[in-house]
Amino acid sequence: MPRTPRCPRAFRPSVPAALAIALAAGTVTVVTGPASAAPDGSQIVVSEVYGGGGNSGSVYSNDFVELYNPTSADVDVTGWRLEQRSANDGLGRAVTLSGVVPAGSHFLIAGKAGATPSAALPTPDQSADFDFGAKAAIAALFDASGAPVDLVGWGTAVRSETAPAPGTSNATSIQRDASGADTDNNATDFAPAAPTPEASSGSETPGDPGGPELPGETAVTPIAEIQGTGAASPLVDTTVTAEGVVTAVYDEGGKNGFFLQTAGSGKQAGAASDAIFVYMGSRTDYPQRGASVRVTGTVGEYYNQTQIAAAGVTELDAPLETPVALEIEALPAGGEAREPYEGMLVRPTGAYTVTDNYSLNTTGDLGLAPGPLAHRTPTDVVAPGAEAQALAAKNDAEVVYLDDGRTRNYFRTDKSTPLPYLLTSDQGVKAIRTGDAVDFQTDVVVDYSFDRWRFQPLEPITGKNTAAELPITWEDSRAASLDVPAGVAGDYSIGFFNVLNYFTSLGEEEAGCKAFTDMNGAPVGTDDCTVRGAYSKEALADQQAKIVTAINRLDTDVLGLSEIENTATVTGDVAKRDEALSSLVDALNAAAGEQRWAYVASPATLPGSEDVIRVAFIYNPATVTPVGESRIFDDGAYTGTARQPLAQAFEPTAGGDDFVAVVNHFKSKGSVALGDADTGDGQGNNANLRVAQAKALLTHLGEQSDWAQLPTFLVGDFNSYTREDSMAALEQGGFGIVHTEKDFDQASYQFGGELGSLDHVLANAAARGMVRDSAVWNINGDESAAFEYSRRNYNAHDFFGDGADPLYGYGNPFRSSDHDPVKVGFDLKKADNPGGTVTPGGSSGSSVSPLGILAALLAVIAGVVAAASSAFPGIAGALQGLLSRG
Template sequence: MSPDRPRRMLAPTSAAAAVILAAALGAAPTALADATTPVIAEVYGGGGNSGAVLRHDFVELGNPTGAALGLDGWSVQYLPASPGANTRAQVTPLSGEIPADGRYLIRQAAGAGGEVDLPTPDAVGSANMAATSGTVLLVSGTAPVECRTAAACAEDETIIDVVGYGSAVIREGAPAPALTNTTAAARDDSLTDTDDNAADFRAGEPTPVNAAGEGLGEGPEDPGGPEEPGELRIHDVQGVTRTSPYAGDTVTGVPGVVTAINAFGSARGFWFQDPEGDDDPRTSEGLFVFTGSTTPALAVGDEVLVSGRVNEYRPGSGTQTITQLDQAVWTTLSTGNPVPESVTLEAGVIPATYAPDHGGDISDLELLPDTYALDFWAAHEHMMVRIEDAPVIAPTDPYSAFWVTVEPDHNRTANGGVVYGSYDDPNAGRVKIESLLDRDVRPFPRVNVGDTLAGVTEGPVYYSRFGGYLVRATALGEHVPGDLERTPVRDTARYEVSIATYNVENLGGQDDQAKYDALATGIVEYLGGPDIIGLEEIQDDNGAVDDGTVDAGVTLDRLVAAVEAQGGPAYEWRQISPEDKQDGGVPGGNIRNAFLFDPARVRFVDRPGGDATTAVEVVQGARGPELSVSPGRIAPKDPAWESSRKPLVGHFRALNRDIYVVTNHFNSKGGDQALHGVAQPPNRTSETQRNAQAELVADFSEELLAADPNANLVVMGDLNDFQFSRTLEILAGDGPLHNPMTDLPAGERHNYVFDGNSQALDHILVNQALAGRVDYEVVRINSEFHDQVSDHDPQVLWLDTRRSTPPGRY
């Protein structure tokens, strides 16, 4: 790296262009001897692929200086060879330091093959790197980079180094060679760096080396553990805040008793706990020792002395950190010792107030475990806890986890969940359960909301970026099924029009027929074959294949055929295909909203001209106000819809009544800070875009109702926000609409379960004049069941036309 530059340069600009051009033409590169920052030393993306020896992908950093370089708060990030506008960088946070003239090993995703583990990694990520082409970036921060071209990345001052290999468009100079399942790209031993990947990297056999200097098949020269207890105990290492006062230091001879062992996955290790403690409620008496992909040769009850580096591992951007030891050695002093008594989690133990209202990062605040729930968890990090006869409040997810509550009388739903009804009360009694038990011996239970985990569930407290603090069970209670059943809606009366909304969770034209059949069963047997259905998350004809396809005729035709095969209506459909990769969602999926309608009951009033960029307007027709296009999209060019689905508007005619329906899929909550994260209160940044989207939909609604006060207007869909949020207030508080969900009992205001909270993201709204003429029901067939076909529950609204305004004009 040039000594006069604080960052790496990725693309030629001004005078630098001549240097890079010369390198590209074959001029001899010049090593930059005065480098002051780490560099990417080696990249490998073939781990676990066919023919690979190594199980994991990896990135190795190098320190070209004579002094240790710190990495706290830095990250390694990965982008595919040709990232799109909506591609998200895969981020691996780093911590600790690279020794002088040393290396630092970051293990990434594993494939299905391979037979050799990497040396003990210094950091662990989950990036699934491509074997042949891709881009790795070293970043002095953990926020995902937003640049998607070499020129744009060159302007990002947080990017310290970049290696693009194969056909990567983001690289320094020309890319490093294309790789294979058995080759890596590496600098020379001197870490020569000319800002030209092609000149600096050569393809060859992978040679990963960690900060301890260990390569493949190597271990520490002296694997023996400490012989005597050191000066520190576990509570000293943990300290009275979320971060250890010894973070980055090596501690020796820390005593304790092994309480649990993680023998599965890529983050193996063991928990140990001090049986004596210091009687300070702020300090945890437990620690986790990370051993990488190697299962430690220990047993529960072993008395140990442990030496290792204190590492504050942050599993994701904005999450809490996990205080742990890595690069550890230990000595077993005795076996068969009693495990320290677990802390019983029951009603009243976890504080009801979730977190301090600090206005920022709470990492360095002194813990108040009797005041705040998050502080309680941090003060018990890695300690053994116990739950008895726990009600299940969220079904088993695809990753073998579910949620229970230790506050059985707080905010319960009719089916036994826990309703999220306010930002001020996120239900602090929720507890996530995972298992450390051998799945072949004790399969993880498949539970539904309303079931019970009877008896004792016990294990150490851990933390995940997915849901926050959790219990890794060493003892798992007995699964006792509840009485939750899917119940169909009532029949539609002859004078009613039934209108439904359903997020079908990325339904694409290449999905298995089983998904189509399951969705069709729900529509026919449980929704009663509604007259009109607004669908969200309809993907294009080849799903997530990113080849420019935008049409969704195959997707919709297959769904219509599946419904008819189940004995449902012979639906017709309407939709507008988006521009390629402009509506968010899975890259290449081109999700959009669509309508199904039963032509035996409903006529769609078509008006040509609607397309991806044409805005629907209320215009004066020959017989009064009408839509300029049908179907149409609301203000599709407005910045509020950037990388987000545009609302679809349709004009329907049913039972001699005009009905205008807007189906929506607002911006997701993906960018918000986690409820359990380190920033409190969390910043809900995604609200800004949703609020702007709600303003546009409210404006259209007001325009239609101003032109035709007697219009029957339904605004529905996945609004990605709660009934008490500002988004819904814009539409149904200050705005022209009414939300029938708010007429339900508090325990029924939900249609989605996230992190154990039953909450409402989907809504059906009507104009105020219709508020007294509708019936409404959430159809609970998905969110509370482990065998769900979508993570959203559909909803049905019945419009009573007997008391409608005079017949329409058409």
């Protein structure tokens, strides 16, 4: 499905070549291809259509459509839609595509066979049931978001690009020039000619999908010889015959094949694998698991996995010895070490931990890390540069994905099938979260597909399977997290929560705003609008229910918020700046049944330019009271790129010393600002800009002379992992990250199969002396996006929940955001045990003298002034009006 509005993900950049991703603070937008002409060769095109298949005088038995990729990168067309339409533009059959069109190559989709047999097509990449007109018709291609990609009308077609191409016959197809040129004129781009179907393998030699008559004494090639010892088979494009035992069958869900393994057991996977994937294409004569069969077909590489495209499958008269799964503690790291296991039946016996569940709600797979811990984002634990690069490479080499034996997308092309792993037919919904330990209860097959090493179940797995049929077991870790906030010690507490674009201004109220819709067509989230949150009142109610539960359970005295609507910027009415914030506080108090919360009002003087999202404070008026007016640190380092920090002093309602809190939201690692692109050191984009924002924060704090001696906390989404340069800049300015060791993971964010913290509470020396405890409350980053309000009813099962169950009922706190909240407990006096403070440099309980802080501040201020005057003259004006997202 198209990406719904969400906070941009901090990342080690790795964007698929097929997608152009525009990342911004509250939104991630998939940029679709052009709707018509692509004269620069930048888009997939329909290159040939044949409608005379199986008619009298036909060349081939089946209709077909051929796509062509003129680009230099593979393009994943999974979720794309091809429509067969009549010459009068009536919709006939439509097919949802699944697979990849290789760079500079083709993708063949076979349609219906006619009544008069003729030649067989080359083994197609996909089969469908369309039936084009032999003389005139229309073919329309759309991407996964529904945006038009290409249109071909020929003969008497009433719709085409500029003008229809000439008509065809039973012996001709309509086909584009071999270069794939697209001038947006079908009459110019296409001509009728003898059909030349070509699949992604490049083969134009007709096969026989129905199965040829095989010679009785066909020579059998051992599977290990077909696999070979390298990444690719030495027998590519060769027709072979292989024998073995069927270990896994995928006859539904799009994988369309089975695994075949050499008979017997005892051979350890070594120089070459004894197993191989057999691709069935449009064949329907699947063998049963455990059957002994002989397969004849052509050897090929698909996504770098060796396979045989079956032309014939015959069950042997005498059964072969059943292979036994290899017991492995973990799949070895790296492609070279894993290659000998490709296709093999294995049983993992060692510890594995879920490290990635982001695509579970779409493609049904889970990333697993060997050992008892999920993978950490490198710059969360080591310094940027060589150390981070080495850890990133290690993580990439170790991870393996547990798949579902299917290639369908549960939120796009297969919404009527319930998601695997999160749901079983006998136990209902059970979350599987990053950090969860899994144990294998069945054998699995080692697979390489879609650029990932995978464990495949022995049959397709969906939410219709029972728990006993799943390859793994795990404990539900949700319940253990509910009591974490209450366990944070301290007389007072401060926290932070990114509330995932909480807007009370709705998409349905904005002219021209589009929506992401659920499986029933109901609008849920906004799609590339000024308003970045819920589209409808119903969606806002869902979003708010989770946020309210989470904040009330977090139960802090002071709470910093980010990604809350700046209604002044949205509406143009400055008086409405606090409108969304006020609405949230009303909802919180209504749920609490008392006046539990109040909000810090905006100051009288506001920045001249602000984003449509902002930072804010709410607090408990029974325990603390704001001292004076709030202060916004308006600075050129933030204008047009990030949200200006908001500062507020508080005093205990019962009397006592004041303290200061500053809430922040630094520039993301997504879209590049001011040319500050990723350098490959692990920090992503805008690392220098975040350092400048950290230094600007310190400068402004240093200018608040009345706060100079007060305990001060910096809270926020700094879009910086613990060991990154911007956090080091804050440390050098006297602020260390507050962190208390717990017996559970405390990363606040998940991205790219790794966990790390972007959300922090930092304290100066005076505040560190009062800290007693802290915790990251893992209710969001570890969760599947299937539970988020913006994905409600995208699948056959409503994972959002109903009823009063605190774990799975309506308004439970889980996946209330994509960031976890943070809570710190402190006393307004020196604590007996002022530990638990760590800094980006990794020191623990560090102390900084007031003179040291002052010296560091003066140095930072001097550096900022010098840098600003030389490198950024007029920066505020230059940044004015830039998109402030991320």
